Amino acid sequence: xxxxxxxxxxxxxxxxxxxxxxxxxxxxxxxxxxxxxxxxxxxxxxxxxxxxxxxxxxxxxxxxxxxxxxxxxxxxxxxxxxxxxxxxxxxxxxxxxxxxxxxxxxxxxxxxxxxxxxxxxxxxxxxxxxxxxxxxxxxxxxxxxxxxxxxxxxxxxxxxxxxxxxxxxxxxxxxxxxxxxxxxxxxxxxxxxxxxxxxxxxxxxxxxxxxxxxxxxxxxxxxxxxxxxxxxxxxxxxxxxxxxxxxxxxxxxxxxxxxxxxxxxxxxxxxxxxxxxxxxxxxxxxxxxxxxxxxxxxxxxxxxxxxxxxxxxxxxxxxxxxxxxxxxxxxxxxxxxxxxxxxxxxxxxxxxxxxxxxxxxxxxxxxxxxxxxxxxxxxxxxxxxxxxxxxxxxxxxxxxxxxxxxxxxxxxxxxxxxxxxxxxxxxxxxxxxxxxxxxxxxxxxxxxxxxxxxxxxxxxxxxxxxxxxxxxxxxxxxxxxxxxxxxxxxxxxxxxxxxxxxxxxxxxxxxxxxxxxxxxxxxxxxxxxxxxxxxxxxxxxxxxxxxxxxxxxxxxxxxxxxxxxxxxxxxxxxxxxxxxxxxxxxxxxxxxxxxxxxxxxxxxxxxxxxxxxxxxxxxxxxxxxxxxxxxxxxxxxxxxxxxxxx
Amino acid sequence: xxxxxxxxxxxxxxxxxxxxxxxxxxxxxxxxxxxxxxxxxxxxxxxxxxxxxxxxxxxxxxxxxxxxxxxxxxxxxxxxxxxxxxxxxxxxxxxxxxxxxxxxxxxxxxxxxxxxxxxxxxxxxxxxxxxxxxxxxxxxxxxxxxxxxxxxxxxxxxxxxxxxxxxxxxxxxxxxxxxxxxxxxxxxxxxxxxxxxxxxxxxxxxxxxxxxxxxxxxxxxxxxxxxxxxxxxxxxxxxxxxxxxxxxxxxxxxxxxxxxx
Numbered sequence: 039x040x041x042x043x044x045x046x047x048x049x050x051x052x053x054x055x056x057x058x059x060x061x062x063x064x065x066x067x068x069x070x071x072x073x074x075x076x077x078x079x080x081x082x083x084x085x086x087x088x089x090x091x092x093x094x095x096x097x098x099x100x101x102x103x104x105x106x107x108x109x110x111x112x113x114x115x116x117x118x119x120x121x122x123x124x125x126x127x128x129x130x131x132x133x134x135x136x137x138x139x140x141x142x143x144x145x146x147x148x149x150x151x152x153x154x155x156x157x158x159x160x161x162x163x164x165x166x167x168x169x170x171x172x173x174x175x176x177x178x179x180x181x182x183x184x185x186x187x188x189x190x191x192x193x194x195x196x197x198x199x200x201x202x203x204x205x206x207x208x209x210x211x212x213x214x215x216x217x218x219x220x221x222x223x224x225x226x227x228x229x230x231x232x233x234x235x236x237x238x239x240x241x242x243x244x245x246x247x248x249x250x251x252x253x254x255x256x257x258x259x260x261x262x263x264x265x266x267x268x269x270x271x272x273x274x275x276x277x278x279x280x281x282x283x284x285x286x287x288x289x290x291x292x293x294x295x296x297x298x299x300x301x302x303x304x305x306x307x308x309x310x311x312x313x314x315x316x317x318x319x320x321x322x323x324x325x326x327x328x329x330x331x332x333x334x335x336x337x338x339x340x341x342x343x344x345x346x347x348x349x350x351x352x353x354x355x356x357x358x359x360x361x362x363x364x365x366x367x368x369x370x371x372x373x374x375x376x377x378x379x380x381x382x383x384x385x386x387x388x389x390x391x392x393x394x395x396x397x398x399x400x401x402x403x404x405x406x407x408x409x410x411x412x413x414x415x416x417x418x419x420x421x422x423x424x425x426x427x428x429x430x431x432x433x434x435x436x437x438x439x440x441x442x443x444x445x446x447x448x449x450x451x452x453x454x455x456x457x458x459x460x461x462x463x464x465x466x467x468x469x470x471x472x473x474x475x476x477x478x479x480x481x482x483x484x485x486x487x488x489x490x491x492x493x494x495x496x497x498x499x500x501x502x503x504x505x506x507x508x509x510x511x512x513x514x515x516x517x518x519x520x521x522x523x524x525x526x527x528x529x530x531x532x533x534x535x536x537x538x539x540x541x542x543x544x545x546x547x548x549x550x551x552x553x554x555x556x557x558x559x560x561x562x563x564x565x566x567x568x569x570x571x572x573x574x575x576x577x578x579x580x581x582x583x584x585x586x587x588x589x590x591x592x593x594x595x596x597x598x599x600x601x602x603x604x605x606x607x608x609x610x611x612x613x614x615x616x617x618x619x620x621x622x623x624x625x626x627x628x629x630x631x632x633x634x635x636x637x638x639x640x641x642x643x644x645x646x647x648x649x650x651x652x653x654x655x656x657x658x659x660x661x662x663x664x665x666x667x668x669x670x671x672x673x674x675x676x677x678x679x680x681x682x683x684x
Numbered sequence: 685x686x687x688x689x690x691x692x693x694x695x696x697x698x699x700x701x702x703x704x705x706x707x708x709x710x711x712x713x714x715x716x717x718x719x720x721x722x723x724x725x726x727x728x729x730x731x732x733x734x735x736x737x738x739x740x741x742x743x744x745x746x747x748x749x750x751x752x753x754x755x756x757x758x759x760x761x762x763x764x765x766x767x768x769x770x771x772x773x774x775x776x777x778x779x780x781x782x783x784x785x786x787x788x789x790x791x792x793x794x795x796x797x798x799x800x801x802x803x804x805x806x807x808x809x810x811x812x813x814x815x816x817x818x819x820x821x822x823x824x825x826x827x828x829x830x831x832x833x834x835x836x837x838x839x840x841x842x843x844x845x846x847x848x849x850x851x852x853x854x855x856x857x858x859x860x861x862x863x864x865x866x867x868x869x870x871x872x873x874x875x876x877x878x879x880x881x882x883x884x885x886x887x888x889x890x891x892x893x894x895x896x897x898x899x900x901x902x903x904x905x906x907x908x909x910x911x912x913x914x915x916x917x918x919x920x921x922x923x924x925x926x927x928x929x930x931x932x933x934x935x936x937x938x939x940x941x942x943x944x945x
Contacts, residue, residue: 081734082792083830084742098810139809145801145866147819147826154813172823178741179826190800193942202796202943236781265736299713305739409899410739413758414715525725569730572697573782576729 041571042509044231044240049075051486052230052245054214054272057085058177058475059455059482060251061184062137066483067249068191068206072490075243076188076208077232079267083185086253086265087475090177091308091406092161093169094476095469096134100155102166102353107131108650109165114470115651116334117163117364118434118463119605120620120659121285124643125441126461130470130477137476138170144190146183148172160313161468163364165338166353169469174308174406180472211235214271215581216508217248217279217451220498227279227450228498231508235578238571240512242505246497247486249444250276250437250453251479255289255589257528257582259430260536263295263306269582270589272457276437277588277633281446283626284459284638286435286589287596288606290466291541293318293368295429297386302414304429307389307407309468311424312361314403315350316391318372319423320380326387327360330371334615334658335363366465366605369428373541376427386427392420428541432471434462434606435596438625443485444478450489450498454482460623460641464605515580521566524580531558531586539594544610548598555591562587591633592626599624599635617661686711689719689761690769693731697782703771710761716772717745717756720784732783740897743831747784748773753833753895775836790848791832794856798881799939801863802871818867825862825906827898828855834892834902840885851882854892854902861906864913871939874917877910880941886911 051067053060056078067074078085097110110131115122142148142156148170149157158167172179192202199205214232219225229244252272256264273283294307312318320326328346331339339360340346346359361368372387382388391400397420401408404419411417417424436459437446444452455475462470515524538551562583567576602616603609623638648656648668657665689710692703708723717735724731736742738757745756750764750771764770778786803812834854840847852860860877863869877883888911890903900906916923 080736080742080744081788084736084744086736088742088829089737089739136809139812142812143803143807143809145803145863145869147814147823147866149823150814150816150819154815157816172826175741175827178829182826182828186795186800189796192796193800196943197940236785236787265738265742267736300711301714301718302739406741413740413760415713523725523729525729529725567729573732573785574730575724575732 041513042240044242044505044509046242046244047075049073049243049245050490051075051247051249051483052077052243053249053251054230054275055085055251055253055455055457056080056082056208057087057251057253057455058180058184058472059479060085060249061181061188062476062479063249063251063454063483063486064206065184065187065191066480067487070484070487072487074206075245076206077212077214077230077243078208078210079213079235080211082208082210083181085181086267087181087472088178089263089265089306090180090472091174091306092310092313093159093171093176093469094134094138094180094472095161095164095168095467096138096170096473097131097168098135098138098156098158098170100151101158105166105168110134110168111647112650113164114467115463117467117470118465119615120463121604121640122463123441123460123641124647125641126478128647129441129481130461130474133477134473137473137480141180141183141476144183144187146179148179159310160362162309162312162362162368163467164469169313171310173402174310174404176472209241212241213578213581214275215512216504217275218242218500218504218508219279221501222498224449225280226498227448228500231505233512233571236573238574238577240509242500244500246493247450247452247489249482249486250451250457251455251482252457254433254456255586255593256430256433258532258535258586258590258593259540260532261295261304262430263292263304264430270585271582272453273436273592274585274588276446276451276453276457277592277626277628279448279451280628281448281451282438283435283592284438284623285464285596286433286592286626287600287624288434288464289430289593290365290432290434290606291369291428292431293365293372293428294389294426295431296415297382297425297427298384298415305410305414306429306431307424307426308404309365311389311391311404311407314391315394316361316389317359317394318361318368319388319390320375321382322380326375326380327363327368327371330367330374331360331363332367335367339363364465364467369541370608372428382425384425386425388423389426390423392422397421430536430540432456432466434464434466435459435592442481443488444482445485445489452482452486454478464607512581515565515567515577516571518564518566521564522561524562524565524567524576524583527558527561527565527583528579528586531583531590534558535590535593539590539597542608542610543597545598548594551594552591552598555587555594559587588633595633595635596624596626615659617659617664620659621661621664687766689766691719691723692769692771693720693723693783694773695731695783696780698780701780703773710766714761715757716749716754716759716761716770719761720756720772732781732785734785741829743829743897746775746831746833746836748775753837755831755833755897758897775832777836777842778832788832791830791835791853791855794852795859797852797941797943798856798859798863799871799873799876799942801866801869802939803868804870807868812868814867821865821905822862824900825858827900828858829898830855831897833895833897837891837895839889839891840882847882847885851885854886854907857881857883857886857910858900858902858906861910864910872937873939874914875938876941878914878918880944883907883911883914
């Protein structure tokens with residue numbers, strides 16, 4: 039095999055990523071008659087989606103019949119502090135139930151209500167029990183169901199066409215390093231270039247559409263709940279192909295990651311622990327979350343432990359416990375307790391379900407949490423509290439897409455799931471990710487199929503120059519004789535981002551991070567790896583560094599620019615939320631080799647969606663000017679004129 | 685607290701390979717995967733191994749540790765004597781690609797051979813009604829993370845490559861049991877469980893159950909009940925007689941095995 043030999047495949051739709059959104063997109067594209075490839079960095083069925091624990095939020099109203107899409111929409115906007123793309127939040131809330139029910143028709147076995155429907159559990163920021171779940175392993179159920187659906191389609195194709203891979207094929211352990219475009223005046227997507235991990239052989243997928251479904255960026259940070267796959271590949275591929283990223287300053291630090299022992303630091307502890315009755319305590323034994331309910335949520339959360347505890351059995355007459363505030367609020371509160379010296383022995387706080395629920399119920403509802411703590415930390419969660427602290431979990435920012443079709447500004451390029459931006463605003467509610475994957479995965483598959491149908495004339499062809507450049511770029515780390523170890527560069531990058539652009543940000547530190555990132559870029563350009571191309575993880579890390587550095591640059595630049603605190607972006611030097619800043623999306627694009635940042639107005643909310651909120655609530659988020667545009671001038675609401683804005 | 689562990693790690697590819705000696709630092713609370721990552725980052729940058737979640741949820745880091753099939757991420761270093769040498773080898777049943785990475789495509793081929801979920805087509809999405817007690821059994825099997833340690837350890841294929849064609853292995857016989865016990869599945873997979881997936885090869889030594897990191901009772905809850913269903917259906921003389929004289933049609937027939945010539 040010559041080193042630059044390239045295997046070629048031709049498809050209608052190439053989906054990069056085999057998690058929830060990628061598989062759902064591929065199933066849809068195939069359902070619409072498109073020959074579809076699924077590219078997976080890992081083995082089929084190992085995607086990061088398996089780590090999702092709590093559930094998929096969908097307003098089915100199975101447990102509380104008062105639930106409906108409007109309530110879900112409101113909760114999502116509140117959770118995102120009104121920075122969400124309202125159309126995305128609307129589509130998501132409306133379509134999530136159908137997407138969950140569909141899974142059941144494909145063989146998923148969710149936990150049941152007494153009348154045999156899909157059970158739904160409480161979660162942070164959701165007004166009613168809303169998360170369809172299977173114990174605390176919902177993501178696994180979802181990925182397995184979608185995987186088995188792909189297999190079922192392949193079986194049908196085998197029977198009809200004689201080849202199970204005639205219409206949909208999974209390319210496992212395959213990494214895409216570049217999207218390729220055609221050489222015309224207005225370049226369109228022409229395919230994707232990458233390598234097979236097992237042999238290191240290069241591959242070019244020739245296709246007019248690519249759906250990015252690559253997930254997140256957590257491996258850019260040291261303490262994270264994310265796997266090695268989360269190196270921001272799709273974010274970087276989009277930037278390099280000319281698409282825009284929005285909201286990259288918003289990174290979710292999940293309040294409850296394991297903190298001890300050090301080797302498990304960051305591993306997720308599901309929010310279901312709190313949804314099912316678990317409480318947070320500091321070293322003095324206090325349920326400190328009562329001290330941290332922010333003004334915008336004051337009306338919806340209990341003020342006493344007694345009221346909070348009554349809520350579990352009588353939610354209609356009591357307010358929610360503050361442990362179930364949105365994740366950004368809880369993570370910051372935990373951080374404050376630790377900083378004030380009221381942390382647990384290993385630098386976290388206590389999450390206690392042992393004293394709150396019988397052991398048997400804990401084992402039934404949280405089996406994998408029990409397993410995780412007993413095996414990895416020697417802690418029996420039915421007898422002892424857990425020690426937990428914030429961990430980098432999710433990026434709200436991502437590729438800017440059209441809400442209805444998931445299309446980016448680059449013709450032929452689509453994005454869905456965590457890699458896309460806008461849906462979750464400044465902070466994602468737990469449970470809204472699995473449903474997001476399904477809703478927008480399907481829409482991306484549809485959008486891609488329609489785009490293929492709209493093409494006339496010859497298909498876009500990858501320019502030879504772009505393919506040659508991709509080959510050279512991929513081979514470079516192997517060809518350098520002397521250079522730094524890529525694992526060292528990666529480890530230090532993670533530490534830098536964790537320390538300087540983490541949960542709490544300061545101008546001086548973010549500026550320092552940007553300086554450091556420049557040095558990392560120089561070092562990354564000089565890394566070299568021993569060994570050959572066959573299954574060489576050192577080579578893989580060296581190639582992933584480019585993506586992580588691009589993403590880190592976007593996060594840091596946007597974090598420096600946004601001078602307010604909102605959701606997953608907390609500036610110690612600008613602690614308040616600003617109604618002026620709410621109107622702004624920060625957009626990252628690539629100009630030459632450098633990331634540039636511009637401002638763009640947030641898409642406006644339609645009047646019928648605005649009408650779902652009380653004016654008094656909107657007033658907490660919006661400027662006087664915006665409110666004046668909403669309220670009929672003849673009848674301004676009383677509180678809108680009596681109080682001054684803040 | 686920390687110490688230097690002696691490791692023998694199998695390095696090589698399909699052609700050849702050998703155990704290679706390393707000394708690697710170990711710190712409190714670490715698992716085998718942590719130590720292999722440290723080895724990779726500091727001494728053997730090209731050491732091939734699979735991993736994803738590092739929390740026992742994805743089933744990627746399957747390997748053999750001192751000859752025992754284990755997940756690297758769920759095996760605590762504290763379970764070994766610091767003075768002992770740890771031997772780490774790839775899963776033996778599957779062909780090696782490189783170092784600790786094996787070719788597990790056998791499993792994906794078997795997965796594709798099992799007739800999929802077959803609900804009553806008249807039930808629309810959203811209209812499924814199932815009781816919790818009726819889904820409990822299949823839910824246990826759906827905890828499977830597809831680490832393939834059970835497939836790796838089952839002597840029917842571990843020691844007899846010739847059985848790979850007629851035998852689906854514990855993971856996929858369990859998949860058959862899962863669908864058979866799914867309250868809304870209508871197909872009858874009892875005949876093909878025996879004839880095409882080799883249920884009869886299993887002699888219930890429970891090795892699969894023993895290595896399952898999810899503690900699924902594969903033998904007791906999936907394979908034995910499936911054997912009972914098959915025996916009741918295929919070998920009970922009264923049932924056989926009934927099937928000859930009764931005119932009652934079966935609810936749904938035995939589906940064709942996908943991809944079978």
